[in-house]
Amino acid sequence: xxxxxxxxxxxxxxxxxxxxxxxxxxxxxxxxxxxxxxxxxxxxxxxxxxxxxxxxxxxxxxxxxxxxxxxxxxxxxxxxxxxxxxxxxxxxxxxxxxxxxxxxxxxxxxxxxxxxxxxxxxxxxxxxxxxxxxxxxxxxxxxxxxxxxxxxxxxxxxxxxxxxxxxxxxxxxxxxxxxxxxxxxxxxxxxxxxxxxxxxxxxxxxxxxxxxxxxxxxxxxxxxxxxxxxxxxxxxxxxxxxxxxxxxxxxxxxxxxxxxxxxxxxxxxxxxxxxxxxxxxxxxxxxxxxxxxxxxxxxxxxxxxxxxxxxxxxxxxxxxxxxxxxxxxxxxxxxxxxxxxxxxxxxxxxxxxxxxxxxxxxxxxxxxxxxxxxxxxxxxxxxxxxxxxxxxxxxxxxxxxxxxxxxxxxxxxxxxxxxxxxxxxxxxxxxxxxxxxxxxxxxxxxxxxxxxxxxxxxxxxxxxxxxxxxxxxxxxxxx
Amino acid sequence: xxxxxxxxxxxxxxxxxxxxxxxxxxxxxxxxxxxxxxxxxxxxxxxxxxxxxxxxxxxxxxxxxxxxxxxxxxxxxxxxxxxxxxxxxxxxxxxxxxxxxxxxxxxxxxxxxxxxxxxxxxxxxxxxxxxxxxxxxxxxxxxxxxxxxxxxxxxxxxxxxxxxxxxxxxxxxxxxxxxxxxxxxxxxxxxxxxxxxxxxxxxxxxxxxxxxx
Numbered sequence: 001x002x003x004x005x006x007x008x009x010x011x012x013x014x015x016x017x018x019x020x021x022x023x024x025x026x027x028x029x030x031x032x033x034x035x036x037x038x039x040x041x042x043x044x045x046x047x048x049x050x051x052x053x054x055x056x057x058x059x060x061x062x063x064x065x066x067x068x069x070x071x072x073x074x075x076x077x078x079x080x081x082x083x084x085x086x087x088x089x090x091x092x093x094x095x096x097x098x099x100x101x102x103x104x105x106x107x108x109x110x111x112x113x114x115x116x117x118x119x120x121x122x123x124x125x126x127x128x129x130x131x132x133x134x135x136x137x138x139x140x141x142x143x144x145x146x147x148x149x150x151x152x153x154x155x156x157x158x159x160x161x162x163x164x165x166x167x168x169x170x171x172x173x174x175x176x177x178x179x180x181x182x183x184x185x186x187x188x189x190x191x192x193x194x195x196x197x198x199x200x201x202x203x204x205x206x207x208x209x210x211x212x213x214x215x216x217x218x219x220x221x222x223x224x225x226x227x228x229x230x231x232x233x234x235x236x237x238x239x240x241x242x243x244x245x246x247x248x249x250x251x252x253x254x255x256x257x258x259x260x261x262x263x264x265x266x267x268x269x270x271x272x273x274x275x276x277x278x279x280x281x282x283x284x285x286x287x288x289x290x291x292x293x294x295x296x297x298x299x300x301x302x303x304x305x306x307x308x309x310x311x312x313x314x315x316x317x318x319x320x321x322x323x324x325x326x327x328x329x330x331x332x333x334x335x336x337x338x339x340x341x342x343x344x345x346x347x348x349x350x351x352x353x354x355x356x357x358x359x360x361x362x363x364x365x366x367x368x369x370x371x372x373x374x375x376x377x378x379x380x381x382x383x384x385x386x387x388x389x390x391x392x393x394x395x396x397x398x399x400x401x402x403x404x405x406x407x408x409x410x411x412x413x414x415x416x417x418x419x420x421x422x423x424x425x426x427x428x429x430x431x432x433x434x435x436x437x438x439x440x441x442x443x444x445x446x447x448x449x450x451x452x453x454x455x456x457x458x459x460x461x462x463x464x465x466x467x468x469x470x471x472x473x474x475x476x477x478x479x
Numbered sequence: 480x481x482x483x484x485x486x487x488x489x490x491x492x493x494x495x496x497x498x499x500x501x502x503x504x505x506x507x508x509x510x511x512x513x514x515x516x517x518x519x520x521x522x523x524x525x526x527x528x529x530x531x532x533x534x535x536x537x538x539x540x541x542x543x544x545x546x547x548x549x550x551x552x553x554x555x556x557x558x559x560x561x562x563x564x565x566x567x568x569x570x571x572x573x574x575x576x577x578x579x580x581x582x583x584x585x586x587x588x589x590x591x592x593x594x595x596x597x598x599x600x601x602x603x604x605x606x607x608x609x610x611x612x613x614x615x616x617x618x619x620x621x622x623x624x625x626x627x628x629x630x631x632x633x634x635x636x637x638x639x640x641x642x643x644x645x646x647x648x649x650x651x652x653x654x655x656x657x658x659x660x661x662x663x664x665x666x667x668x669x670x671x672x673x674x675x676x677x678x679x680x681x682x683x684x685x686x687x688x689x690x691x692x
Contacts, residue, residue: 118652148686150666151667155633161656162637165637
């Protein structure tokens with residue numbers, strides 16, 4: 001019963017947010033809903049879930065991992081939103097609060113779904129509910145970004161629906177009784193017609209891949225991440241990406257069960273993953289806009305996830321761990337970059353210089369986030385990336401491993417060339433004064449997230465490791 | 480009843496050509512609404528009567544025949560668009576391309592490993608042809624509203640394929656998908672309105688400030 005509350009609680013919050021007339025009080029609703037949601041998620045993650053045969057909604061280990069990542073990130077962003085929206089009282093935040101809470105409900109639903117049709121509906125809901133949030137700044141640039149995001153993602157998701165119908169048709173051809181329930185599909189994946197399965201997997205990968213932002217379907221990403229408020233950027237990069245990746249994991253599970261399709265799917269994933277990393281490496285160099293730079297970093301990290309999933313075996317643990325780490329680290333980066341943007345009134349390296357002097361806390365967090373996301377110890381992305389790389393080499397995939405390391409190195413240099421001038425040096429003297437000051441509510445949340453990353457990097461709790469192992473076991477070839 | 484459904488699908492494919500060949504927005508919106516209503520009727524011809532079927536039929540006809548056309552007309556009126564001028568590819572070439580795609584759809588459907596009971600029906604070729612028409616409109620037209628129509632036609636094409644599998648999609652999922660479509664079109668309508676206010680045009684080829692230098 002409690003699982004339903006994960007979806008209903010944020011929906012109720014959204015309704016209240018719509019009704020509250022006061023622009024100052026409304027943002028308080030976000031943490032009021034998000035913190036109990038986090039507590040509930042933690043409770044559900046640690047209690048063993050009972051599988052009810054034929055049930056549509058229950059939390060399996062993969063769902064638990066995603067729920068943990070999404071709910072933590074959202075709770076932190078919700079607290080941050082109170083501080084952030086206090087600076088943005090010039091415009092109504094009604095749609096923003098409503099959209100955020102509906103999106104949380106939809107993301108929770110994604111983690112619960114065991115029926116692929118319902119999963120599709122939930123993923124599509126996250127897409128639609130995020131669109132008005134990208135347009136929060138109400139200017140020509142943000143409307144352009146919203147249009148590209150909405151059109152590319154909607155068409156992509158429509159193609160995923162076609163893929164789902166192909167999958168259902170494969171079951172219809174096999175035994176006259178079409179189904180999209182995950183457990184049924186896993187059971188009879190071996191009996192299904194290969195042609196339909198093949199077509200289904202291609203369409204599902206293209207569809208959810210465009211939502212995920214895998215190259216060459218990533219074109220909306222820099223625009224949307226660049227124009228959205230930092231808070232929304234964090235949820236796009238750490239929330240929606242994780243949901244889309246869970247959808248890909250479900251498809252992967254079916255490929256695994258069908259045996260014959262697995263190799264093909266893995267090869268495509270490795271190819272697209274490496275392409276994403278290459279694209280990120282190219283566009284990251286000489287990037288003047290730091291929010292667009294973060295978008296390419298997101299393209300890079302979905303590439304890492306895809307390569308790891310394609311490699312399989314030992315890398316799977318790293319992939320699932322990286323899913324959590326990437327989301328949280330992106331949260332640190334986007335929230336602190338939002339603060340820097342606010343203070344300087346711009347987001348290009350021409351304007352933003354010497355952030356450590358002007359904003360010691362936000363500048364420091366941004367620098368630490370950069371060090372973490374590029375995979376340096378003591379932060380947890382180091383561990384997950386390292387376990388993916390070592391698994392690539394133990395499986396003797398030297399070409400993949402070599403390219404992977406090369407792209408990581410190029411990306412590190414490219415990102416450093418943007419980040420270091422931003423945070424070091426002295427601020428320009430001709431900057432306009434800003435009313436933004438670092439304060440507890442805008443700096444505390446990303447700081448907590450950074451501490452969590454250090455914690456996970458140094459002393460990961462046993463329960464989490466066990467959960468990740470359980471999740472990886474669901475994605476391993478059983479012989 | 481199945482043969483009647485087949486004839487309706489021929490009508491759906493004819494509407495594809497109307498959409499490809501016409502530039503007047505009000506007319507195009509009416510055509511896409513008609514296509515939606517026809518698709519709403521078809522499930523009633525294929526399956527025995529039930530409450531579930533009635534609910535689905537009514538909600539599809541309401542959504543695709545009334546609400547979505549209303550939202551689109553509203554966007555057109557507010558943004559003052561009458562016709563699609565200067566698409567990337569002209570009307571006659573897109574019509575010819577549409578004809579080629581429809582022919583290819585029939586050839587391709589012949590080769591698919593369909594279930595025996597679906598082999599001689601028009602569902603699969605009509606679905607592929609409509610899908611391709613949607614893509615063609617999406618890629619060749621410049622106006623934001625035309626792209627929304629392309630998206631709707633694409634969605635209709637997918638829906639035709641879904642008709643073969645009524646039992647795989649339980650009511651909740653179908654209703655959810657329809658609601659998502661509605662809200663999506665609603666948001667798109669608002670965005671179109673803002674585009675026209677911000678740029679004084681709804682020409683999406685003007686949306687190119689955001690790119691890498």
